[in-house]
Amino acid sequence: MAGELFQFEKACxxxxxxxxxxxxxxxxxxxxxxxxxxxxxxxxxxxxxxxxGLLPLRSGRMTWHQEHARIGYVPQREQIDAIWPMRVRxxxxxxxxxLHRPHWYKRGEYAQVSEVMEATEITAxxxxxxxxxxxxxxxxxxxxxxLVVEPSVLLLDEPTAAMDxxxxxxxxxxxxxxxxxxxxTIVMATHDLQALVGRAGTVGILAxxxxxxxxxxxxxxxxxxxxxxxxxxxxxxxxxxxxxSIEGDA
Amino acid sequence: xxxELQEMYSFSFMRYALTVGVFGxxxxxxxxxxxxxxxxxxxxxxxxxxxxLGIALAICMNLPPLVGAILxxxxxILLLSTSGKSGSLPTEGWVGLAYATGGSLAIVVLALSxxxxxxxxxxFTGDILGTNRSEAIFAVIVAACTAAVFRLCWxxxxxxxxxxxMTKTLGLRASFWNALLFLCLGFGLAxxxxxxxSMLAFGMLIGPPAAALMMFRAFPKVIVTTxxxxxxxxxxxxxxxxxxxxxxxxxxxxxxLFPMLPAWIYRKIKR
Numbered sequence: 302m303a304g305e306l307f308q309f310e311k312a313c314x315x316x317x318x319x320x321x322x323x324x325x326x327x328x329x330x331x332x333x334x335x336x337x338x339x340x341x342x343x344x345x346x347x348x349x350x351x352x353x354g355l356l357p358l359r360s361g362r363m364t365w366h367q368e369h370a371r372i373g374y375v376p377q378r379e380q381i382d383a384i385w386p387m388r389v390r391x392x393x394x395x396x397x398x399x400l401h402r403p404h405w406y407k408r409g410e411y412a413q414v415s416e417v418m419e420a421t422e423i424t425a426x427x428x429x430x431x432x433x434x435x436x437x438x439x440x441x442x443x444x445x446x447x448l449v450v451e452p453s454v455l456l457l458d459e460p461t462a463a464m465d466x467x468x469x470x471x472x473x474x475x476x477x478x479x480x481x482x483x484x485x486t487i488v489m490a491t492h493d494l495q496a497l498v499g500r501a502g503t504v505g506i507l508a509x510x511x512x513x514x515x516x517x518x519x520x521x522x523x524x525x526x527x528x529x530x531x532x533x534x535x536x537x538x539x540x541x542x543x544x545x546s547i548e549g550d551a
Numbered sequence: 552x553x554x555e556l557q558e559m560y561s562f563s564f565m566r567y568a569l570t571v572g573v574f575g576x577x578x579x580x581x582x583x584x585x586x587x588x589x590x591x592x593x594x595x596x597x598x599x600x601x602x603x604l605g606i607a608l609a610i611c612m613n614l615p616p617l618v619g620a621i622l623x624x625x626x627x628i629l630l631l632s633t634s635g636k637s638g639s640l641p642t643e644g645w646v647g648l649a650y651a652t653g654g655s656l657a658i659v660v661l662a663l664s665x666x667x668x669x670x671x672x673x674x675f676t677g678d679i680l681g682t683n684r685s686e687a688i689f690a691v692i693v694a695a696c697t698a699a700v701f702r703l704c705w706x707x708x709x710x711x712x713x714x715x716x717m718t719k720t721l722g723l724r725a726s727f728w729n730a731l732l733f734l735c736l737g738f739g740l741a742x743x744x745x746x747x748x749s750m751l752a753f754g755m756l757i758g759p760p761a762a763a764l765m766m767f768r769a770f771p772k773v774i775v776t777t778x779x780x781x782x783x784x785x786x787x788x789x790x791x792x793x794x795x796x797x798x799x800x801x802x803x804x805x806x807x808l809f810p811m812l813p814a815w816i817y818r819k820i821k822r
Binding site for chain 2: 353354355371372373374376380381382384385386387388391392395396398399400430432446450456
C-alpha cells in the first residue's frame, strides 16, 4: 500500500446555510495514522461524515484516489442499538454477506470472520449477544466489523468516548497494533490528545473553521494547544514521550 | 373436538378468514420484528389508519377496497418515511398526526359516501368472516413474496436496518433496502386490513414479535417463534370467535397479544 489515498482541495464542509469548515486542503497517504482533534463543535464529526460521503461538500473537491476505496467506519458505540437479537459472530457474518452475492445468511464458519475476531481480541465473545457486551467489548466489535470488509482506510469517530481508562488504553493499543501489523490507514477523530502521542504520525487540529495539520510532535505544542483550546495547556517531555496536561483550573 | 373443528372449517368463509389470519397475520408478525427493532412502533400504529382512509376513499369512489388499501398503505409509507426531515415537527408528531387524521377521516369519508355499503364497516370493525376467495389469495401471494424477498436478501435487510450509516459507507443503498422493507409492510398491511381491519393488522404487527423478543436473543428463534405465534393466535382467535360468537378480527388480535404475558413471565423466571 503506498501513495496518496485521499484529498480535499479548497473544500468547504458543513450544512446548508452553515459552513463549518472553510477552504480545507488536506491529503492522506496510504498507511498514515492521522488524529483529528479540536474543541467541541469545531467540526470533527462533520469532517468524518463528509469523508464517509454522508454529507455533500458545500464547495471544493474531495477525491478518493484508489478506485473503489472501501472505508471501514467505526462509530461511537452509543450509535449501536443493543436490542438487536444478534451474536457477535452474526454481526460480522451478516456484514460480510451483505457485501457479496448471494445475500442470504449461511450458518457456519467464515475464515475472514474468525481471523478478524482474533485480531480484535473478541474470539471469546463470538457467541455472546450484543446486550451482554461491555463498552470496550462493543467498541472492539465495531472495529472488527469495520475490518471484516477489508477496508483501505479506517475512519474512527471518537471511539474511546465514554470508555474507562483501561478499556480506552486497550482499544488504542489494538488500533496501534493493527496499524503497524496490517499497515491500515487510520483517520481518528478524538478528544483524547494523549492517546495520539506515539501512535499517530500526523495530527490535524480543527479551529476557527480551519484545519492545520502536520507531524504529531510539531502540532501538539503547548502554545498551539493553548491557542486552540483557549486555556493554558502544558506539554512536557519525559523519557522521550510527550505528556499533555491542563495547566491551572479548567 | 377434531370433528367439531372440521365442521367449523367446512364453511368456505371460515377457511378464507383462516387463510388471511395465518398467512397475513404470520407475515405481519414477521415484519413486526423489524418494526420493534427499529423502534418505529408508532409508525406501525399510524399506517393501518392511513390504509383505512385509503379503503374508505376507494369505497366512496366505488373502487375495489383492495386498491384503496394498497394505495393508502403506500402513500402512508411515503409520507411517514419522509416526515420529520424538515425539522418543523419531530417524526413522532407527524406519526401522531397521521394516526389521528387517518382514523377520523376514514369514518367521516365513509359517512359521506354517496354509495353507502352495509358491508363497508367490516373493514373498520374487523369482521374477518366477510373475507372472500380473492382476498385470501392476495394475502397468500403477498406473504409468499415477502418471504422470498427476505430469504434472498436477509443480510441486506438486517445490516441496513441495524446500522444505516455503516451500510452507506459500505456502498450499499440503505434507502433502497429501507424502501423495500416499507413496501413489504405496505402490501402486508393492505392484505390484512382489506379483510380484517386495523385492529388485527396492528395486533399481529406488535404482539407476536414482542413476545418472541422477550423470550429469545437470537434471530432464528425470534423469527420462528414470531411466525408460529402469529399463525397459532390467528387460528385460536378465529376458532374462539366462532365458538363464542365474538367478532373475528378483534378476537384474533387479542389472541395475538396474549402471548406477551407468558413471555414476560418466562423472561422474569429466566433472569
